[in-house]
Amino acid sequence: MNFDFSLIISSIPQLLEGLGLTLQLWFISGILGLLLAIALMLMRISGKWFLYAPAMIYIYIFRGTPILVQLFIIYHGLPQVEFIRESFLWVVLREPFGCGILALTLNTGAYVSEILRGGVNGVPKGLGEAGAALGLSKVQRFIYITTPLAVRLAIPAYSNDVISLMKSTALVSTITLLDMMGIARIIVSETYAPYEIFISLMIIYLVITWGTQKAFALFERRMSRHIIQ
Amino acid sequence: MESLTGWWDDFFWGSLIVVEVFLVSLVLMVLFGLLGSAAKLSNSKILQKIANGYTIIFRGTPEILVLLLFYFGSAITLTAIANIFDPSIKFIDINPFWAGSIAIGLVVGSYATETFRGAFLGVDPGQIEAARALGISNFKTFVYIRIPAMWRLALPPFGNHMLSLIKDTALISVIGLQETMFVAEQATANTGEPFVMYLMVGVIYLSFSTIITLSVMGFEKYGNKHLEVGK
Structure with a gap:
């Protein structure tokens, strides 16, 4: 030796x-995952059980299983299911690239939604009350008061997750990419x-x-x- | 579900290997984490540099890369060493169990290094000074004062590290360890039912992470018992 x-x-x-493929997987699933995370986070803080219960179950499942297992269920498992082969999803799942994007997106969405929720919960309650006292609506308060502060609180944890997503892209080498x-x-x-x-x-x-x-x-x-x- | 018939025992033995890898790598993770945090908190510049290099490298590269580097790297290194003594040896196959456990122990140990460092810094310095004033030795201070105070602080992130460990065990199937992912692969080749088989693996891992989450919650309750009196 x-x-x-x-x-x-x-x-x-x-x-x-x-590198091109790594970056594509990273950016596309990063952006889609962030959108998914925002949706999941809004469902969790909605206060309506039919919204937060599904979100909680989703987060529990995707954070509780290895991403390699999720990737293999999507790549090897889903094509076996008849109605998926006949649906529009087949366009995505036919290619290993689509499977990789889907697995990474679903996985990172679950993790990031918890980070975002932490950020939103970290905003002091008094600020929202002050907004209410000034006559801002619930939506206005969320967009103009909570969001800018929550983003700042969430950045350190979010950056760790962006890096761990980049590291997870290496797993697509197991599905021939x-x-x-x-x-x-x-x-x-x-x-x-x-x-x-x-x-x-x-x-x-x-x-x-x-x-x-x-x-x-x-x-x-x-x-x-x-x-x- | 009927396709699972005949595979239950294989999945059971696969899960047992997952547990074994988890326990071995857990010990290694704690060991590397303690060594790393001790080095970072020491006064020696060289030790600090080594520990910083360790955390930067292992937190910045994919787990699967560390795993493959360990597996193939140790195989050729051992072969080269063996060749010095006996040139007829062509190739030494390293056990994927140990290569895998050491690799994920090292990776998660680098995260644990930061956790332990933060927890040690979180121990009230007054308590250490009090111990010194009472003439308690450094070693005893470490065992009886620092450790009992720091593990409570380290527990929540430590629970996350344990979850990372259990999930990383799935990667070791890539180098041929016969754990649940490997069983699923074989079962798929036999039955042609990948969806059911990999879903089964998912269910197994979900149960493991549920058990870990619940035990960490229990430990946290136990560790913070003394704080509840005042409430």
């Missing part, structure tokens, strides 16, 4: 060919140099994580610019 430093450098361009992880596994099976290839992939992922953390730190600073220290 000899450690080949040049292989670390030379494999990076090859691995980066999968060639993201960076998938390409790395092919190169390793060809060269049999796991250390070099996987370490260069680690470096790429670390750079993405670091960049994301920096971006969120800037965003948080901007959102907190009115706070008097």
Whole structure:
């Protein structure tokens, strides 16, 4: 066994060919997941049992099972069900890419909705009461008072979840997709140099994580610019 | 559901392996977490740097990557070492159980490092000073004062780490550990019913995480007993 430093450098361009797919999975499921999370969070704080009960069950199931299991149920399991093959969903589920997006979206939606709920619950009650005293409607209070403050409170936890979503995209290599992880596994099976290839992939992922953390730190600073220290 | 007939025992043994991996990696996670937080809180710059490197690397890369690196990496390293003694050995197959448990123990241990560090910092410094004034040794202070005070603070995030651990065990099927995901794969190949089989795996994991959540709630209640008197 000899450690080949040049292989670390030379494999990076090859691995980066999968970066596009990793980023697509990350951004698309990140945005769809956020929309799902907002819907779930609104259902949970609605105070109506027929809205918060389904949301709670959904969150319980998707946070309680591994994302790999969810991915396999969607990729291997759902095509077996007749009415799904005949429905419009088949357009999405026919491709492993669609399955990956769906699994990542459903999973991250459950986690992010809890983060958003934490943010909303963290806003002091007095502010909402002040809004009510000024004659703002419930919707107005939520949009103009609760939301801007809740966003600021939720950013640190949300950034962690965005990073963990990025890490979860590596799992799509198990359903034949060639993201960076998938390409790395092919190169390793060809060269049999796991250390070099996987370490260069680690470096790429670390750079993405670091960049994301920096971006969120800037965003948080901007959102907190009115706070008097 | 009838397609599950004949597979119940396989799922049972698979679940048992999940529990074994969970327990081994739980011990490793606590160990790495304590070592990491001790290094971060120490006065040594070198130890702090090592611990920072550890948390940055293992929190910033996908679990599956760490797992594959460990599995394939240790296989070729061990083969190379064995070749020094006996050149006829072509390949040593490393046990996926240990490679997997160590890998996820290391990954979740990096999260536990931050949790434990925060919890140790949360212990009132006055209590440590009081112990020192009473002439209690550093070791005894650690065991009888720091640990009982910090575990209550660490418990809620620690519960989340345990949930991550149990869910990460599913990944180890990728390197061929015969746990529930692996059973589902085999059962699918035999029955052609992937939906039922993977749903079964989901139900198993959901029960495990429910048990963990409930036990953490119980521990929290027990740990904060002394706080309820004043209420």
